[in-house]
Amino acid sequence: MVQEDLSFISHLKKGEVIASDIYFNKTLLVKAGTVVNNELLKNLENWGVTKLQPKKQFPPKKNKIENLVKQKEKIFYSKELFDIKVLFYESLQYVVSEARYGLVLNSDVELSWLENLFISSLLDSRISTLLFSLKKQDPYSYFHSFDVFLLGSLLARESGIKDIRSFAIGCLIYDIGKLKINRKLLQKDDTLSKTEYEEMQKHTVYGINVLIENDLPLIYRDLIKSHHERLDGSGYPEGLTSEFLSEEIRLLAVVDTYSALTLQRPYRKNPFSSIKAIELLLSKENKYDIKYVISLMELIKIYPKDCIVKLSNGKRARIKSVNENQPYFPILEELDTAKVYELPLNFSITIVRFIEWENIVDVKPDSEINKKEIYWNYFFNEFINGDLEEAMNYFPMVTEGMASNNIFIDVIIRLIKEVETKRIDGQLSIGEEHDALLKIKEIISLTLV
Ligand SMILES: [Fe+2]
Ligand SMILES: [Fe+2]
Incomplete structure (x- = not known):
């Protein structure tokens, strides 16, 4: 008779006890004796753990389970996990504002999904070491990458990108070539000279060296090298045109530009508002894949003036005006009734999706x-x-x-x-x-x- 392999986590049942410690690289994720519950199963899945050491068949004593549950918090978070969690929340404070993200991160579900994705990515010490170095070299570049990670991962999930985990890691390290750019140049607040600009552009190629030196898989190569390429061939370093640009690169290009335009940069002029940045992306459909610009608008629910949208009451409306500080509550005009009102703060009516924008129809x-x-x-x-x-x-x-x-x-x-x-x-x-x-x-x- 063929014996069933019970070492896959899919065989775990609630109430069972983990028989041996689970490690990811050198980090202890779950200690032996932890009782299996929904949260643990979800975390294992997010961390990409699929297999365990063979289980011992022993029923735990009842009081032992209770003690273990009490100790759960202590068991679960090693020092390294704790540091990553702290970094996640510090970075969140730096980059997230409703004026740029709309209300998408007011949801605990989205936030904990991103937190788990971030933790599981940084448990690979090669990734965390690179990011800590980037933060030291140029904090803005690190926070910008974190921003791209948040928006990019959410958008990838909405847009049906297949390998979200790899894409999310790619978003964290796509600008990693900046480690090889002189700090003074990275932080220069004046306009760059031609030579300086050319050196800055090389972060795309330097990034591949960083990838190789750190023994990281080549699956991130294209995101690192080609995120400044544009559909019409006007980008760098190779001037590739649309047929050579994958869906992942197209999505990253949209999010990277949105983040670079809107994220506050120390010592530099005021950033674009989210509305202005989206208008700019919408108007450059020869350079950016418009379907990802639309997905971004629908994700953060921020639509520029004159967009036609569909409402949850079934009506169509034109965005009449938008307040840059609260762009997610625009003034609308219903197309068939000509009724003008602000999108209700109690969400009794919401925007379901984008229909068109004058410049896109043409x-x-x-x-x-x-x-x-x-x-x-x-x-x-x-x-x-x-x-x-x-x-x-x-x-x-x-x-x-x-x-x-x-x-x-x-x-x-x-x-x-x-x-x-x-x-x-x-x-x-x-x-x-x-x-x-x-x-x-x-x-x-x-x-x-
Ligand atoms: Fe870049
Ligand atoms: Fe960037």
């Missing part, structure tokens, strides 16, 4: 692919949220110029696959998947027969 031919993708997102969101009629408004835009066999492959099959992915990810129940498939059948009969 899309140039070279961004045709992005435009199609934006329409696809509208179509798919309406389709999933149950509004087939509204979804079908976007169908002609999504299928424009396609022959009917292409509509079948590029739209219908894609729709079926995305519905299936959502069900596998747990975002749709089997019943909801069934309803969605019926709707797809309806679309086929409406459009292809």
